[in-house]
Amino acid sequence: MIEPLLSVKDLRTYFISNEKEVRAVDGIDLEVYPGQIVCIVGESGSGKSITSLSIMQLIPKPTGQIVSGEIIFDGKDLTKLSEKQIASIRGNDISMIFQEPMTSLNPVLTIGDQISEVLLRHRSISKKEALKKAVEMLQFVGVPRANDIVREYPHQLSGGLRQRVMIAMAMICEPKLLIADEPTTALDVTIQAQVLELMKKMRDEFHSSIVMITHDLGVVAEIADYVAVMYAGQVVEAADADTIFEDTSHPYTKALMESIPSLEEEKDILYSIPGTVPDASDFPVGCRFASRCEMVQPSCLEKIPKLRELKPGHLVRCDLL
Incomplete structure (x- = not known):
């Protein structure tokens, strides 16, 4: 049985200032295996970049802190290491x-x-x-x-x-894990394609695992082996790339897919998800997507759904499925 190179378990990273508690990352689980390319997807404010900074142990202190959870990399819990030990891993491994x-x-x-x-x-x-x-x-x-x-x-x-x-x-230094935070955002499409090819080449040549943070589903389709969809500090759906694109289950992921312009059909108005991501200092009691969800039921407003296995390898945070 192959062990994951990186295993994030119930990670919670909060920012505390002016008596406000901003729950930027609020209980995420993620596994990355050797040689795998994992994409973390979601709109701005979903906690993608804070997840990557948490893994790198670069959360600005004292306002930001990892309040609970584990980040197991190559058998070591990064949250328990000293700054000197982290410095020897960061940039090297x-x-x-x-x-x-x-x-x-x-x-x-x-x-x-x-x-x-x-x-x-x-x-x-x-x-x-x-x-x-x-x-x-x-x-x-x-x-x-x-x-x-x-x-x-x-x-x-x-x-x-x-x-x-x-x-x-x-x-x-030929690291075991490369984290790329929106590496193609400011580039034109030609250079973007070259950078994605380069990252696949690095994975093949150096056998590195890659975690890519992006909001671009076109990039995900091009490069990902596995996809984790984040919303309001939590993973709402996770599966291999084929499942995410062909058998989408969570209402948020479906809405993201609907937002992609199609070359095959003309539309006068492009679809956009109504509403906005809830404020991370004032999350609602129940499902965090409920106020924007077309499937919402009264029960959705009462408690946070648990991330559960819909079928082998396909995790979804929704009680209606």
């Missing part, structure tokens, strides 16, 4: 590609120095060897003129090249 490469790269350091720094921190290696490795990784991720690029600064590169630099930096 777990890496992250952030949403906006321009703000994630240091504007006053060359590309070569920034990529080399990761190697120098985690490996016993000379600066010359680290720079050589940086050039090789830039070539691997498809950066042209890699020998010149290492001497350039982030502002001299296009958005697509900066994103490739971020990927090279994340993969330089």
Whole structure:
């Protein structure tokens, strides 16, 4: 039986300020197996990015804190490790590609120095060897003129090249797990397709697992092995990618699918889900999607549905199914 590389169990990450408790992530479960690409999907405010930051142990303190739950990575509970132990894992065994490469790269350091720094921190290696490795990784991720690029600064590169630099930096230590937070959002569709192909290539070459955070179902269809749909801090549906697209069950996931424009039929008005995601500091008592759900029943307003197995491998948080 293959053990998961990452197992998140009943994770709750809250932000407490001005006597308000914001339950950004409120009891999620997630498993990622070796070599698997898992996509976490949901609209803004659903808790996707906070989930990724929780795994990386990058929640801003003291306002933000993991109040309960486990994050088991490679047999270790990351929530129980010291900052020094986490620092040895972060960037080495777990890496992250952030949403906006321009703000994630240091504007006053060359590309070569920034990529080399990761190697120098985690490996016993000379600066010359680290720079050589940086050039090789830039070539691997498809950066042209890699020998010149290492001497350039982030502002001299296009958005697509900066994103490739971020990927090279994340993969330089060949991590077991790569977390990508909306890595294709600011890119045009051609570059987006290239980045997705590159991530699949990395999975195959380095045998890394990938957790991708996205709101783009087109990206999910292209790359995902397994999909977890988040809404208001909770997973509402989880299954393999084929099941999510062909046998959608939860009303929220169905509404997301309905929102995708179709090339086959003309519509005067595109479908949008009515209402908004509830405020994370004031969640309703019952099902968090109830106020926007077309199937809602009085019982939905009384208690939070449990995430249960509808059929093997297909989890749904809805008492009406």
